[in-house]
Amino acid sequence: METLTLEQKFHGHLTQTTMKDTDYKDKNVYWFAFSGAQCPICGHHDWCMVNVTGTKVICMRSDDEKAPQVANGRLFHLDSQAVEFTGAEQQEFNNTVDFAEPKILDTVNRLVLATHKLSEKHREGLLRRGLTEEEIALHGSRGFGSVVPGAFPDLKSQRNDGFLKMYSTWEALFQRLGLPKTAWQGVPGFSQKHADFKKQLFKDKNTQETVLREEGSLDYPVFESPTDGMLIPYYNENNQVLGFQVRVDHQSIIAKNVENSPKLDKGTKRTIIINSDTREYRIEQSYYGRDPRVVAQGKIKDEKPIVASINGVSKCSFNPHFGGKYFWVSSAKKHLGANGKMPLQVAYNPTVAQLKPNDEKLKQYIKQPKQIWLTEGGLKALVATAKLSSNYVLPEGTGTDFLAVAGVSSYRKFLPMLKKLNATSVVVAFDMDFQANVQVSQNLKKLVNELHEQGYKVQVAYWLNKKGIDDALVAGEEIKLRNLFDEEEKRKMQEVKAKGLPATSVLPTLLPKKH
Known part of the structure; x- marks a missing residue:
């Protein structure tokens, strides 16, 4: 099946990846990435992959444990004639390492942010998004960053006994801070490269002296993002940075x-x-x-x-x-890259978000019963918790913490974290256009039913004008909360509807503060 036919089948653009399909003896047959075409599993238009015949999909957002895990995603057969998929994961990923412990991830990711400072352009973008300067700086050294070409070179040269010698800037930084040179291993975005150097004469810019660079070779760590853009940190329940997404400056x-x-x-x-x-x-x-x-x-x-x-x-x-706006910073397909499950976002309310990972107040807060909001998108959750906390009149017991996954098909990731955080009730707040997307609507229904079955009080948030909960809260929209399993609430809605009034008028409503 040719690429054009694949694009017709999946309604959009596909790009060839570097991952070989070992179903074929021809080693030049590769998987294709969705780059506008729609993944039939999660409904998104990026990140997931399809094989050359269009019979198998690796969905990067699915958490379906019945589907085998392949290349950081889940493998699905689209027709009964598909041959068994074997070998590609081992072939492409046999030199990767597992994710490091959260403490190491947090330490190294903070160094990434220290070397990739938030640009003025991206700061202005966050301000336009609705955040204040204080909210942008809320997480301190664990805040936002920017990937800009040439901002932090992986290799530098230094003079040693009259010769130029190349060295790794990351390893030098780790050693200066008392960390092992291999601290980068297991951190998403980091991998290892090799460079050979020939003898070559260079002119010192300061002294105008001619200096000889020594011949040699070097294995060195690099941090690479899939594209230039703004780094969005993903936090765990202890306010540690486990990884990043990058928001592109210009969508394809x-x-x-x-x-x-x-x-x-x-x-x-x-x-x-x-x-x-x-x-x-x-x-x-x-x-x-x-x-x-x-x-x-x-x-x-x-x-x-x-x-x-x-x-x-x-x-x-x-x-x-x-094309997609957000991409994971990952090195799962690279030499000594980090291989593991990408995190969900834990976006605490501003008071808790400022606490350090070892703060006793944070440990006590985690143990408290609470209401938690669920949404899609790490940045969306960070904006939403800030605006809900600062801009709304909240009845007692209303939670302002958010959890976010990359896509609604990954909803199962919510479940263990809700238990960790001692949640007793949840508010599901996915984009208001979910009803137009069959796949998203089905997954949302599964999420709500599973949460109800596990004993949570479940409410679904509705608003009128904006698409996402973050934009709705920034705009000061009224947020209606509906309990789909409350028969009394359903009866009241039917009564007012029969009187010609909006059924939602009887629902609990969160109102913005009057300014």
Whole structure:
């Protein structure tokens, strides 16, 4: 099955990965990553992978324990004819190491943040998102960061007895702080590279002397992000940083469902070129291999269909599709990279979020019965807990802590953490467009039912205008809380509806403070 057919089957763009599919004797057959196409398991458009025949999917967000774990995800067969998947995980990941202990992860990740300071551009983005300067700085050395090209080189040179010698900046930093040189091992984002150096003359910029670099080689650790952007820390229940997601500065944009009306003549070719940074597109047309010329251009605002007129006699239409905004900082496919399950976000209310991991107050807080909100997206949870805590009038017993997973299909990750945090009730607050996505809606229903079966009081949050709970709280929307298992509440809703009033008018409502 060719890539084009795969893209038709999964309704979007796919990109070839470096992970080989060992079902095939041809070692040049690789898995494809969803880069606009939709994963049939979780419903998302990125991160997950599909094999070349479209019969197997590795879903990176699923926590279905019945599905075998492969390459940091779960393997699903899409038809009964699929051959047994063997070998690829071992072949690609046999030189990785398990995640380090939380204390080590936290220590090294704080060094990552110290060497990758939050840029002014990203700070302004957080302010626009609704956070205050105090809320941005809330976690101190465990706060936000930025991945900027060249900000922290992995290798540097130093003069030694008149010669230049290369050294690892990370190992030097670890040693200076009294940590082992191998402290990076087991930390997501870190892996090992090898470099060979030939004898070469360099001119010292300060003294203008000519210096000889020694011949040699070096194995050295590197920290790599899948893209430039803002680092979003993921915390555990002890306020330790276990890993990062990176929020891209510019989403990739691809053209889907391209149609030409009337159909193109033989020998005519049209190409849609999109600049994801500026969101500008242009349509180029060529005849029988001649140099193409621009026949239409414009600006992309959203994912609404675009219809471009070509010379007033024909049309070219397409649907812009935006790629993922968030990507895990992972090294699971690299030499001595870290291999393990990515964390969920524990976003405490500001008072608790400031506590250090070994603070006795934090230990006591964990033991207290509490209400916890559940949502999707690590940054969303951090914004939501800040705004709910500061901007709303909260009845006694209302919780302001949030847990967040990367996708609603990973809802099972909530369950052990809810027990750790001694939760007694939960508020499910996923994006309001969940009803339009069948896969997300089904997973949400499973989550609510499982929480109810495990004895939690379960409420679902509703609001009117914004998509996510974070934006709704920033905007000061009223938040309605509905208990789907409360028969008395259901009866009251039916009564007011029969009177021609909104059924939700009887629901408990969180109101913003009056300013």
